[in-house]
Amino acid sequence: MSAFFLFFMTMVFYVIVFWIASLGLDLVWSRTGIPLFAYYLYVAVGAYLTGLFSLPHVPLQNGVGNLFGFNLPGLLALPLAAVVTGLFAMFVGAVFMRRLRTDYLAVVMVAVALVIWDFSQNDITLVSGNTGLTNIPLPLAGVLHININQWTYLYTGVAFVWALALWWIMKTVSNSPTGRVFRAIRDDSVVAATIGKNVYRYQILSMGIGGFYAAIAGGFLAQLATSWNPSSWAPFEVFNVFTMVIVGGVGSNLGMLVGAALLQVLFIQGPTYVASNYLHSPTFETLAAAAIGVLMWLSLWFRPQGAVPERLKSTAWYLGREPALQETINPDLTVEERA
């Protein structure tokens, strides 16, 4: 029972973390129209930085070591890493969005992510190559003197609080005039520029926010695993997040939770648990992972709007709080009556 409960809470943790990750991708991709296939690069940067900020400095020795380490408390290392990753994402955006059309950008970003991933495997001077970062401290565990199980329950709660805050922020951004400009850019960036919006600036802003969200997710993943290495962010991982966004419903904040839950429970964590406890068959796990591709295809085919479709904002939504304004408009006066 206790083993199952630990598995369950770990799964909830993953659902929460990937809710955060898909919120960020949804903003950049579905709401701003940038096909950011390098999204997992930001997850990885956030994870590495969270690790480095909370680890002590280990000088390079026998191929193991890290460039720097700040020994910061994990709860602080995480947001700090996310801010730095957000700035990094804005910088990358500023460089690549300057000249490239978004469809070329998609290809270039895939290449950039692959090159950096490959580099991270071979370079041992920065973050120990394939060994990666290990022994990333569990935040609060030392202070509160709790064991790993208790820590998992506690930190799932911490992640949930983060997720709620990030969900509220994303909701506020997407409901705002700024979010409307993002959607205008997604629908037609030429029109957005024509009506006076600085498309480049908004694209960079969107990438920055997306990078922040990706990094929070990455930091949580690294802290839960107490490690981060190239196999933690294999190139295909990003497609899981894309699938969560598609299955959940592009442009829908709650849809992202549904997408993350569906994939983690039915296709990732669930099968892993079943495979290791009952079937003892890694093949099953692999098949479940492969089924994600089928899920994406089925979803696009049968329900392209996703589980929770994007909700359009109605006139009533915009006027809701100012009922007096509704009277200034005569809804019955249509063009037919004017004629």
Place this chain on the structure above:
Amino acid sequence: MTTQPTTPILSTRELRKSFLGVTAVNGATFDVPRNLITALIGPNGAGKTTVVSLISGQIKADSGQVTIDGADVSGWPAHRISQQGLMRTFQLSRELGGMTVLENLMVSARRQTGENLVNVFLRPGAVKKEEAALAARALEILNRYGLYHLRDSRAQALSGGQKKLLEISRAVIADPKILLLDEPMAGVNPALIEKIGEYIIDLRDGGMSILMIEHNLGIVEKICDNVVVLAEGRTLATGKMSELRENEDVVRAYLGEVINADNGR
């Protein structure tokens, strides 16, 4: 009326643009006077749409100069030219398809407090208030152009004629000094053509300056104060429609052809 001559709201000087060796615009030079409706006419492929895109910054000119209200905007990016007080519509309507009709207008309004995220979080009250007022203004414009009943529809669901009206509404909410219309009446039924003509005249009477591309010379004669003729990327002539009918170059290059086509109908 002042006795002093006013500078044109818009002028182009020696605009040139070629695409992979095809010269689309080849020295277009003309002025658009204030507070009038100016027609930009010329045969298919004369470079009219390209000229409009060069003025509004969607396409970068190879050379030449564009002045808006006295400011040299040559080489500026589209959004800055727009902010200078210029709006345009597209020959093939470009609606923001995934957004509602109401939002298509709201997003187009100038200087919104909530377009800065700092304000979104630090001054939510001001942003909310501005949004409601903006929605009300957008609804009035939709009502004026007969789109009120479509306010909450996705813009991609609109018909061709409705999209033309949406493009005009979206430009109008920004209250531009100069409005460029690329064939606002193409593919629209005769009753709506009449209406759009009235809308354009109303905008001029409200103080706007307008440059519109139009093939139908009957409409040009009826609603335009001034005409610029473009042929092979060059300004062939400018003046009143009645004067241009006397101009042999113009008749040879364009009018003769169109008049014959009109008779053929």
